Amino acid sequence: MKIPFAIVRWRRAHLFVALALMAAAGYGAAIIIHQRPFEVAAAAAPRIPPAPLPASAVTPAQLPSATSQPIPVVTPKSQNVTSYVEVTGNAASVNDVKLLARVEGYLEQIHYEDGQFVKKGDLLFTIQQDQYKDQLQQALAQVLAAQAALTHAKTEVVRYTALLKKDAATQVEVDNWVYQRASAEAQLLSAKAQVALAELNLGYTEVRAPFDGIVGKHLIDPGNVVGGSGQQAALAEITQLDPIYMVANLSEQQVTQIRQNLNQHRLTFADLHKVPVGVALQGQTGFPLQGTIEYVAPALDPATGTLLVRGILANPDRTLLPGFFVNIRLPMERVSQSALLVPDRSLQEDQGGRYLLIVNKDNVVEQRYVQLGQLDGALRVITSGLKPDDRVVVGDLWRANPGTKVTPQLTTIEATSAGTKP
Helix, strand or coil, rough: CCCCCCHHHHHHHHHHHHHHHHHHHHHHHHHHHHHHHHHHHHHHHHCCCCCCCCCCCCCCCCCCCCCCCEEEEEECCCCCCCCEEEEEEEEEEEEEEEEECCCEEEEEEEECCCCCCCCCCCCCCCEEEHHHHHHCCCCCHHHHHHHHHHHHHHHHHHHHHHHHHHCCCCCEEEEEEHHHHHHHHHHHHHHHHEEEEEEHHHHEEEECCCCCCECCCCCCCCCCCCCCCCCCCCCEEECCCCEEEEEEEEHHHHHHHHHHHHHCCCCCHHHHHHCCEEECCCCCCCCCCEEEEEECCCCCCCCEHHHHHHHCCCCCCCCCCCCCCCEEEEEEEEEEEEEEEEEEEHHHEEEEEEEEEEEEECEEEEEECCEEEEHHHHEEEECCCCCCCCCCEEHHHHHHCCCCCCCCCECCCHHCCCCCCC
């Protein structure tokens, strides 16, 4: 059956519309499926905050305080300071003796422990004594014999003198007994001298400490023969530690400067022994050990161009030992009037040198380089770069940065000197 053309056209139109709707529906579903990952990523992405508004420029003085706690500051201490010269020297013993055997014999006994501290007169070594005791007894016997001969001679002189008056003896006999008497007196003196020598040799068999000190290790063991002819081997060595010398060498420039400060005034020997000397071990601050000058060489050493200076100080606790390197401070007899001093611990250092942190009138921290003088205890002399009314930061230096406004708290140098280093 043939379908009319109008109906066919109507069906085609409706089929085309249906296909178009289906195609549109499928395309829309595909779009929805592909859009979901982008939507998830967009939701998970961090949100960028809006840019802040531009701020106006500020100066360090307009910043708030670096801390709510105050910063301790001090004003420099003004006082007269004596100038010193500081040199490096070494400690030396006042007495250092090698103990030798002065008589020959076997070394019998050692009476001390190696390294022991001994007193003057303490027995250290004993050498064989038998033969020297016998020699002493022999000398004593000779004294008795000489005394007997002298007594007999005196008696005979009296007897023959009386007989001569009675013409019962000759003058020759009297003269002979006078000679015998004089000879006996001489023999008695010689015998007594032999006793003294025997006692001396017997005393040499006991080697004793010549002074208070420390005895080193023994160098010869018991049983060895010591003191033989040509043998000068030491038994041990003893060193005195109290007092102790401090030896230093001054350069020609230092000697000249000291002489200029003295205005060419020459110290007497008594004045020289009153000149104080400060001594410190390596690593010690200040000069806690005090002594006096003991000797100054009369001329420069031509080999080194230096002048030997030797001080002496008490060393009861044996703090110093011979050979220790020490710092020695000698006065130069020049007084700096109204020198400015600050705690040494307030100084800092960078590539530009040593500097202090100063709080100015606006309470802002400034960095100021200074020139240093000598150390006086815990205080350091500042020769330039500091004014008497400056406020120096002495504590919490890590919080006082240059350019920072702080709250200063004025304190005393005495209080800060007793504290710990910041």
